Amino acid sequence: MTGQRATPRVGATHASPLRRLLQRGDPFVWLTGSALGICLLMIAGLVAIVLTKGLGFFWPGQLLQVALTDGRVFLGEVVTRETIPDPDRPDRRPRHRIQLHVGNRDLYGADFKWIDEDDIARSGYPLDALYVERREYGPLLATPQLVKRGEQTLAQGAGAATQMLDGLVRQAARDRQAISQIEKGEIGAINYEIERLRLRTRRLELLAAREPGRDVSAARAVIDQAATTAQRRYQGKQQELEGVVAAASSTYVTFVTAEGAHKELRALDLFRAYAANRLSWWARARIYFARLWEFLSGEPRESNTEGGVFPAIFGTVMMVILMSLMAVPFGVVAALYLREYARQGLLVRLVRIAVNNLAGVPSIVFGVFGLGFFIYTVGGSIDRWFFSESLPTPTFGTGGILWASLTLALLTVPVVIVAAEEALAAVPRSMREASYATGATKFQTILRVVLPAAAPGILTGLILAMARGAGEVAPLMITGVVKLAPELPLDAHFPFFHLDRKFMHLGFHIYDVGFQSPNVEAAKPMVYATTLLLLLIVVLLNLTAILVRNRLRKKFQTSAF
Amino acid sequence: MPPHAPALAAPPDSKDVRIHTAVRPRDTPREAALNAIELREVNLSYGENHVLHDITMDIGEKQVTAFIGPSGCGKSTLLRCLNRMNDLIDGVRVSGGVKVKGQDLYAPDTDVIEVRRRVGMVFQKSNPFPKSIYENVVYGLRIAGIRDRSTLDEACERSLRAAALWDEVKDRLDESGLSLSGGQQQRLCIARAIAVEPEIVLMDEPCSALDPIATLKIEELIYSLKERYTIVTVTHNLQQAARVSDMTAFFWLGKLIEYGKTPEVFTRPGEKLTEDYITGRFG
Numbered sequence: 001m002t003g004q005r006a007t008p009r010v011g012a013t014h015a016s017p018l019r020r021l022l023q024r025g026d027p028f029v030w031l032t033g034s035a036l037g038i039c040l041l042m043i044a045g046l047v048a049i050v051l052t053k054g055l056g057f058f059w060p061g062q063l064l065q066v067a068l069t070d071g072r073v074f075l076g077e078v079v080t081r082e083t084i085p086d087p088d089r090p091d092r093r094p095r096h097r098i099q100l101h102v103g104n105r106d107l108y109g110a111d112f113k114w115i116d117e118d119d120i121a122r123s124g125y126p127l128d129a130l131y132v133e134r135r136e137y138g139p140l141l142a143t144p145q146l147v148k149r150g151e152q153t154l155a156q157g158a159g160a161a162t163q164m165l166d167g168l169v170r171q172a173a174r175d176r177q178a179i180s181q182i183e184k185g186e187i188g189a190i191n192y193e194i195e196r197l198r199l200r201t202r203r204l205e206l207l208a209a210r211e212p213g214r215d216v217s218a219a220r221a222v223i224d225q226a227a228t229t230a231q232r233r234y235q236g237k238q239q240e241l242e243g244v245v246a247a248a249s250s251t252y253v254t255f256v257t258a259e260g261a262h263k264e265l266r267a268l269d270l271f272r273a274y275a276a277n278r279l280s281w282w283a284r285a286r287i288y289f290a291r292l293w294e295f296l297s298g299e300p301r302e303s304n305t306e307g308g309v310f311p312a313i314f315g316t317v318m319m320v321i322l323m324s325l326m327a328v329p330f331g332v333v334a335a336l337y338l339r340e341y342a343r344q345g346l347l348v349r350l351v352r353i354a355v356n357n358l359a360g361v362p363s364i365v366f367g368v369f370g371l372g373f374f375i376y377t378v379g380g381s382i383d384r385w386f387f388s389e390s391l392p393t394p395t396f397g398t399g400g401i402l403w404a405s406l407t408l409a410l411l412t413v414p415v416v417i418v419a420a421e422e423a424l425a426a427v428p429r430s431m432r433e434a435s436y437a438t439g440a441t442k443f444q445t446i447l448r449v450v451l452p453a454a455a456p457g458i459l460t461g462l463i464l465a466m467a468r469g470a471g472e473v474a475p476l477m478i479t480g481v482v483k484l485a486p487e488l489p490l491d492a493h494f495p496f497f498h499l500d501r502k503f504m505h506l507g508f509h510i511y512d513v514g515f516q517s518p519n520v521e522a523a524k525p526m527v528y529a530t531t532l533l534l535l536l537i538v539v540l541l542n543l544t545a546i547l548v549r550n551r552l553r554k555k556f557q558t559s560a561f
Numbered sequence: 562m563p564p565h566a567p568a569l570a571a572p573p574d575s576k577d578v579r580i581h582t583a584v585r586p587r588d589t590p591r592e593a594a595l596n597a598i599e600l601r602e603v604n605l606s607y608g609e610n611h612v613l614h615d616i617t618m619d620i621g622e623k624q625v626t627a628f629i630g631p632s633g634c635g636k637s638t639l640l641r642c643l644n645r646m647n648d649l650i651d652g653v654r655v656s657g658g659v660k661v662k663g664q665d666l667y668a669p670d671t672d673v674i675e676v677r678r679r680v681g682m683v684f685q686k687s688n689p690f691p692k693s694i695y696e697n698v699v700y701g702l703r704i705a706g707i708r709d710r711s712t713l714d715e716a717c718e719r720s721l722r723a724a725a726l727w728d729e730v731k732d733r734l735d736e737s738g739l740s741l742s743g744g745q746q747q748r749l750c751i752a753r754a755i756a757v758e759p760e761i762v763l764m765d766e767p768c769s770a771l772d773p774i775a776t777l778k779i780e781e782l783i784y785s786l787k788e789r790y791t792i793v794t795v796t797h798n799l800q801q802a803a804r805v806s807d808m809t810a811f812f813w814l815g816k817l818i819e820y821g822k823t824p825e826v827f828t829r830p831g832e833k834l835t836e837d838y839i840t841g842r843f844g
Contacts, residue, residue: 344651428688430684430686430688431688431690432649433646433649433682433684433688434684434688434689434690434750434753435690435700435704436646436649436677437644437646437677437681437682437684437754438677438678438681438700438701438704438753438754438756438757439674439675439677439678439701439704439705439757440674440700440701440704441674441704444704448700448703448704449690452691453691555691
């Protein structure tokens, strides 16, 4: 003790323990650590919720049948169980209720039912209860009783009818494909041709109006001839289609619900049927993956709340790629001028500030600009000059994937400019000098030395731009995204890329299904699944860019970095 | 004023005398040597900062000339005047005459690209491009628009041999130039500089980032390159200047203080400043 007092350290003896702690900086480490921890926790929580709710959606659950004390019977998947809030009597034993997904919207009017556990008299898992996915009204939860083709009975009783059902579902899928083949493929092609003939006629009319002396009757006759042939072919196909539909529609299955109600369903409308309580784990997994595949590759039905999201995936990816193709070259060229050619003065500083601030403008403002400038001004002019025959129906004068991509490119170009400028500035001076010293011009130096060395940094800009662009919804809603697009922007008809077409987008799909659909509660899992998919696509797109960047980095690694 | 060196002891303000003594050292190593570079009253300033004052000197052909002096004395800046590298810096003004083989570098109609092709440069820090060894060497030729593969191959081998690097890299020309060691990288940069067949090679402290063995190799290389090229080198290493150079110029505060044959400058410096510097009293 005395020895210690003999050699006092300056400050150490006077500082309080708290002060010493602060000086050592331990709390600062805790602060920074916990800030990072909270961030990670929030991200992990978000991903976990989306992951479980999104992926759990496709898993076929068991069907619980409950008989209530008042005699009513319900069959459904248990969605959740919760305590009934009873603020008046907090001391009482807590009561619970379960939420059943009972389906059968056409019979009950709602997909879900809350049931107090106290009201349940009996409950069980009936083996012959089926979960049937169909074209309309959500799932049907019932037992098949009768299969009829026309007036002929094919199967009677739950057992026999259930056995037939698998075959009927497969047949329905084949029939639907055949119908769609005729409708979208063959009749679609004829329609396309008829529309083109109509436009040619219109063009001739416009020509005749402009030049009154010109004789267009010969050309008219040729077109009319072709139109008549096409019309005849169209009628033939239409008859063929009606035949196929009639043949496929003759088979009916009658179901009996748990409550005893009868429901007759056309076999053509069956999408999937399985005895939920009989399934082995393996069979469940197969259904799970079949549903997942349908989700990824199928077309939406039931106003987007069921079926797949393939058109939305396609639209999202195509739009992001188009956006990148426009934003990156533009941004890099602009950054090159700012960094390499412009005199670094007040003006350039102002431009740089403006570019940075552009990244902070609300996206809807860009959307409005896109609508006003790209669609009405540019698109309207294109229509007047090149597509006057189809007016008043606009071609480019209305929202489309081109304008949406351009609007998003405008939105993301500041990000690219900033990143590219930083990348260009990071190219070491010594490398440029080495190039100049061998007699290279500035242009050659930029092209052969500076740009390759800056490529990884430029790709970082692309990654940021894609992440921002893929998640943006607001500007798209007014520049070309629709709830349901009948055709993809890429198909087999010349010119293959139809940049004027409207498209579907996963972000808008989330909004539409989650908030605009007639049956929000039933569509909720779909929202999660779509969100998960959008996240995955953004990650995948970014991962691709990151892989490319890492390869470039390895290639252009310099001793200065 | 040291009395034992009357030839170089001209007062700084009497330019005529100084030019006379500095420009024509009494006996140059090769009598036939012409002047590769002629500097006449070169002044250079960065904005308000006057860096070089009235530099007048002649640099002999196929000789090694070393610029020495303390940091910030302007020797690197002067070196960069010789291939107009200073053009890359904003706000640089140069006046006076710089002639390379009779061509005025700063004349309005001078093609800077052509100048840099004739006057190559090697930098303090080795700066190979992040490309293959082969592409590094032929960079200047590609820039000049040469596409013929055999011409490029030949130039690559010739330059690498001249830079004493061929035997070490001939089996891995496709590997990145950055995979080489520091000394090899610097020799690669020399090969790149001489691939375009310049008349003059400027070296800005080419060994300052290298270890003694790599330095020795570069010095030997400089010695052998003298056969074909005029070399001007800036160095902080006085022993190196003494070893490799034929002529030595001592700069101080942007002024050329003394210029003469290397042995004389080092053994019998004409100026007190030079003596103080080379004996290590400052700098």
